[in-house]
Amino acid sequence: MPTSNSSAADAQLPVNEGHRRALEWVQTGPKKLLIGGEWVNAKSNRTFDSFDPSTEQRLTSVAEADALDVDAAVVAARKAFEAPSWSGITPHARTRALLKIAEMIDLHADELAALESLDNGMPLWYSTASAAAAGEVFRYYAGWPSKMFGTTNPTDSSAFLYTVREPMGVCGQINAWNVPLMQAAIKISTALACGNTVVMKPAEQAPLSTLRLAELILETNLPPGVLNILPGFGPSAGAAIAAHLGIDKVAFTGSTAIGKQILEASIGNLKKVTLELGGKSPNIIFPDADIEKAVQSAVKSFCSNSGQVCSAGTRVFVHESLHDEVSEHIAKIAATYKVGSPFASDTKLGPLISAKQLERVLHYIESGKEAGATLLQGGCRIGGTGHFVEPTVFSGVANTMKIAQEEIFGPVVSIIPFKDENDAVFQGNDTQYGLAAAVWTRDISRAHTVARRLKAGRVWINTYGEADPVMAFGGYKQSGIGREFGAESIDAYTQTKAVLVRF
Structure with a gap:
């Protein structure tokens, strides 16, 4: 039988509860940037529109971040990273924070799935599975904070030599539009599990599920500035994140061509880079x-x-x-x-x-x-x-x-x-x-x-x-650098410090 687009019949589809709540959220007004725990307009006051790709109708307007907003977000993220309320908490407290986020995602999974389908166009069966997986990703990384072990190394009796794993610091994260909720979940959960703070740019083509996720995360009382969300465009906000000297690590998902630009931009302060790029499998x-x-x-x-x-x-x-x-x-x-x-x-x-x-x-x-x-x-x-x-x-x-x-x-x-x-x-x-x-x-x-x-x-x-989540994901050759998921992803968000004590 031939494929078909039954858009006329589909227009009469019943709206489930998650779909209804997603539409209500979209209609509450323009969406803003998240900086330092506050929802704010872009410093330029510019916005862009988000569209439903199945109907080509406008959904809502979204604040458009640029380099000035990235500066503000980096300041907020650095302050949060150094604050005792984040850097000083126990790994068990970090585990509890991630589990709270997972529970919040589970409670709002139907709404998040519907938002993903509205903004990205993926079938509801696919976005429903993606929303469920997002909760599982946070649950998986909730197990990691107490498992990031250092080592003790042999020395003579006059010294003690050990290593510890420490967070990278402020992590810039730039996502693609194809599975935005999952990409946000993977990058945020890994960074937070390792004790970092985040400045994230969701793709301008489909930013809404990430913005809603950020709202839900704030409801778990995550300290201000630990998570910052900057919707915007690659040449402005994305490029500013990649090149920013106050960002210690950047993770990017997208095309190989843009990945090479990210790598080049990161040279300024030799920030650590992970790239999940294209494929032809x-x-x-x-x-x-x-x-x-x-x-x-x-x-x-x-x-x-x-x-x-x-x-x-x-x-x-x-x-x-x-x-x-x-x-x-x-x-x-x-x-x-x-x-x-x-x-x-x-x-x-x-x-x-x-x-x-x-x-x-x-x-x-x-x-x-x-x-x-x-x-x-x-x-x-x-x-x-x-x-x-x-x-x-x-x-x-x-x-x-x-x-x-x-x-x-x-x-x-x-x-x-x-x-x-x-x-x-x-x-x-x-x-x-x-x-x-x-x-x-x-x-x-x-x-x-x-x-x-x-x-x-x-x-x-x-x-x-x-x-x-236990299965590392990343590419050989021009499909990327580094890995997401699995134990390998922890290496991308931590650094090793060696300490020698002389008695």
Whole structure:
């Protein structure tokens, strides 16, 4: 059956309690900056509008931060970092603070999910899962404050040598728009668990769930200035955070091109940098795999959040003996995925985030056609209102094609044939990215061998996209620097001090 956008029918959708509360919050008036525990206008008094990508209607106006606001937020964050009410508390008190935030998220999960769907366009089933995961992320990091151990080191009897882990200080954090609530939860929880303070810029395309999260966090009595939120634009607020000499560490999620700019801007005070960047992840299906399971998973992977997922499996490698059969099967399943209102219970794909992103995705689809790939499914915009596009399946793709090498960030998959295991690994690694990968096979030896050979920060075997806070996330090559999640993320937000005592 063809994909469709039933926007007329969806306009009559019932509004659940979370949706109602989200709409009420949006309608309470313009949203402000959070600096030093107070909601304030931007110093320039400039604002920008936030839009619903499914209807293209304005939701509300948001204060637009710039360098002057970053200065004020850094001062507030530094003061909070040095204050006994934050730097002097026990790790158990920090654990309790994070658990309170987790409980607050749980209480307002339906509202946060609805806000995410309104502002970002992700289907409600996806945003509901994301809101639940945000609470779990804070709960996971609540366990860390009392586990950041130092060491004692051997010396002669006249000395004592030990190390301690200490927080970095003021942490600048710049997020992308594709999963804004989760990105905010990951970065804030890690920084606070380690004893840092935060100056965060949510993406201007979808800032509302982060602002609401910040309101909820303030209700837990977090000391003023520990968390500062500055919605604004990359060239102004983002660039100021990256270059600010009063910021000790910066974390960025977004494109590789902007990540390189962040890295360059950080040179001024050699601040610590973590970057979670783009991906073009290989999803390799061997002939002995559970083909039906692999195919269903492949479609879900490149369609989830309308393909706006950095680790999406957008290159599906299929053995040449099964290429045509598997390609047709993927296209058939993708054609059943409904595209429509984020609040419809049967919607699989909502809109893309913006008209600019829609234009970008359609441009890549035309590129695939021009390069000679076979378009099996989709390829078109749906309707005249909202940024909807069909799930799009290309088969017979050469790994050198633009659609196979560049991150599209839309529901577009390239199906690429391979000859043998070595060819699959070579082609899978033949990209500037190295964020994620998957291997489908019943051969346990092959599974682990190929997983080891793939240059990716995450590798799944006989599954795709599963996540857990204990599982480190980050990229090889130009997919980034450092890791979020897991024990590795603690290294990104702490520094080691060695102390030698002479008796």
